Amino acid sequence: MSTDAATTRTGQFALGVLETLPLVVAAFPFGIVFGAMAHGGGLSYAVTLGMSAIVFAGASQFIAITLLFAASAMPVIVLTVFVVNLRQMLYSANLMHHVQHWPQCWRMPLAFWLTDETFAAVTDRINRHPEQPGLRWFYLGSALFMYVFWQISTTVGYLLGEQIPGLQDWGLDIAMVVAFVGIVVPALKHRADWACAAVAFCSALLTYQWPYQSGLLFSSLLAIGVGMALSKEVGAGE
């Protein structure tokens, strides 16, 4: 392996870490709330950290413990988590074109670590530097950084939950919301993009009462359809 290739690997790995930093900062309070909620609901530390380490899916973990504490049946929880995760299948499909040159031994762990945050960082890099080599090292840096800090924030939350009762009601999920705003807005370039966002926004508010977050999935698909229709009308997303 040439020195150049090694430099690319390390450089891309470091860049992946660096460009995920703002998103990790935003996800940290989210992990804290998860840990505090799990503690408040009476889960053991082993089970709490086990969920963060083995499932590793923020939104799904919140929904799962909320349903668990509401005494829902296991099949209901598992089905709900499945539906919530379908959006990550869209992420994964979105990256297929880039992944096809990677060996399967890379695809499996990188798929396990696919989150909103890493997807955002990776697509941002693809958009800005389409031809740059070493994408999987960038992805690996982003994913590992996110994974390690998710475990740390879960632990911190669990410990703080013991010290500060009611921490989960502080509204710390705001960090995730503003991070998503910061990801989406720079991606709004054409009229079709804005229309897609507007439809997703309105539809999500009209369907929030649908069971198992199905309104989220429906709104996403509807918004994608509108974006497609408009970009076709004016030609190739102009």
Add this chain to the structure above:
Amino acid sequence: MNEWLLIFLMALVTFVPRYLPFALAGRLKIPDTMERALGFVPIAVLTAIVAQTALVRDGSIDLSLGNHHAIATLAAFVVAVWTRHLFATIGVGLLVFALLRILLPG
């Protein structure tokens, strides 16, 4: 309920949707239309999550000035349009939220 069994099943239904397209990549040609549709995925999904988290509080839509999440999100949106900078967006959003919490406790 066996919590470890729940974690195992959750891990399964989380990993499979994440991995399936990765596993098939290269063996399956994605049609151009599909590829174009997938380009809208981040905007559509993340915006829908933002709308529901910022405006739906305690199970109903809250458009009042007492909804600190909504005001902080709006501030973040303005900064994002203006600067297109992720750190600035997160920073201002969190700052506005913290100030509202301190100055106008609900």
